[in-house]
Amino acid sequence: MRRDGYPEQNPRAAWRVYEGEAVIVSPEDSTLHTLNPVGTLIWEAADGRTALAAIVTRVCEAFEVDPATAARDAAAFVDQLSSRGLLMVLDAPRPAA
Amino acid sequence: MRSAAVRDVTVEIAGVRTAFVTAPAEVAAVVSQRYAGFLSLAPAHWRFETGLRPGGLVPLEDVVVRSGGGPNRLVVERHDFLATLDLAARAGTLALGVVDPVTIDTFLRVAYSLALLEAGGLLVHAASLGRGPRAWLFPGRSGSGKTTLARLSPDATLLSDEISIVRLEAGGARVHGSPFWGELARAGANAAVPLVAIHFLRHADRHAAIPLMPRQTLAALLPNVLFFAAEPALVARVFDVAAGLVERVPCFTLGFRPEASVWEAIEHAA
Numbered sequence: 001m002r003r004d005g006y007p008e009q010n011p012r013a014a015w016r017v018y019e020g021e022a023v024i025v026s027p028e029d030s031t032l033h034t035l036n037p038v039g040t041l042i043w044e045a046a047d048g049r050t051a052l053a054a055i056v057t058r059v060c061e062a063f064e065v066d067p068a069t070a071a072r073d074a075a076a077f078v079d080q081l082s083s084r085g086l087l088m089v090l091d092a093p094r095p096a097a
Numbered sequence: 098m099r100s101a102a103v104r105d106v107t108v109e110i111a112g113v114r115t116a117f118v119t120a121p122a123e124v125a126a127v128v129s130q131r132y133a134g135f136l137s138l139a140p141a142h143w144r145f146e147t148g149l150r151p152g153g154l155v156p157l158e159d160v161v162v163r164s165g166g167g168p169n170r171l172v173v174e175r176h177d178f179l180a181t182l183d184l185a186a187r188a189g190t191l192a193l194g195v196v197d198p199v200t201i202d203t204f205l206r207v208a209y210s211l212a213l214l215e216a217g218g219l220l221v222h223a224a225s226l227g228r229g230p231r232a233w234l235f236p237g238r239s240g241s242g243k244t245t246l247a248r249l250s251p252d253a254t255l256l257s258d259e260i261s262i263v264r265l266e267a268g269g270a271r272v273h274g275s276p277f278w279g280e281l282a283r284a285g286a287n288a289a290v291p292l293v294a295i296h297f298l299r300h301a302d303r304h305a306a307i308p309l310m311p312r313q314t315l316a317a318l319l320p321n322v323l324f325f326a327a328e329p330a331l332v333a334r335v336f337d338v339a340a341g342l343v344e345r346v347p348c349f350t351l352g353f354r355p356e357a358s359v360w361e362a363i364e365h366a367a
């Protein structure tokens with residue numbers, strides 16, 4: 001489980017956010033995933049240009065959670081979504097288009 | 098040059114016209130009879146060169162949709178037919194292992210689940226009923242009460258008792274009459290009626306329509322969408338159309354007893 005890198009959404013995943021919670025359909029197996037508000041924040045920030053550490057800072061600002069816990073949970077969450085083909089973690093930020 | 102024996106029979110469903118271009122007279126006859134009320138003389142949007150499958154029936158249980166070896170090309174196969182679809186060209190081939198209404202109906206359900214997608218349309222496992230200028234959609238698996246509700250509504254316009262067709266339009270959606278029937282064995286009226294609400298049916302002791310949020314509705318609706326292809330771009334398009342639907346139309350769970358008074362709850366909700 002890596003705590004660095006730049007998470008990026010799978011561009012083939014279709015998604016919407018309703019009432020602060022993301023609903024995502026997996027491009028690999030058509031499974032529907034629903035994220036809680038924290039997960040939704042991470043998902044929406046996963047643009048391939050924002051470091052995971054910066055995303056964790058946003059989580060701490062938006063929710064009452066200590067940085068160590070947020071970092072651990074965010075890394076686990078990114079790992080989980082990566083294993084489902086919804087996210088990739090880039091080693092370097094993707095250049096702006 | 099085409100042989101004089103080749104026939105064109107065009108079916109129009111939800112505004113999308115599909116021509117069967119076929120030499121065997123029996124194919125044209127079965128299509129004409131099965132889709133009476135949905136036939137058209139206008140130019141077709143889609144064309145399928147239709148013939149007989151040399152091998153007849155093959156041992157294959159379910160519908161299989163696979164890539165056809167190029168972008169926008171799909172192969173659809175079942176024990177009783179083999180079809181190719183070019184989504185960009187809106188054309189394909191259909192080889193029938195047996196010429197009967199069930200085979201052609203199964204193929205058309207798959208074909209329309211793809212053809213309607215680009216037009217913002219979905220096939221939904223649902224009953225749909227109209228009353229004047231308003232229509233309601235009632236998704237649900239077998240046994241949820243779709244046919245029961247249709248039977249309780251003799252004064253309503255039956256749009257479908259089993260496979261309903263919905264198309265998005267500016268600011269809303271419309272339910273189109275469907276020839277894809279279920280237990281009632283009766284085609285829906287060939288009409289297009291504005292959709293005012295979606296009710297997910299469940300049997301209950303009393304009538305009650307409980308509002309659903311879009312997120313809940315999307316999760317409930319998607320399993321009822323008829324779609325057979327696994328290509329990510331097509332799946333994403335299904336998701337987008339379904340999301341557009343739940344964002345435009347109020348949705349409810351509808352608990353109901355098998356009594357016609359359920360319409361008071363339906364009409365009161367939306």
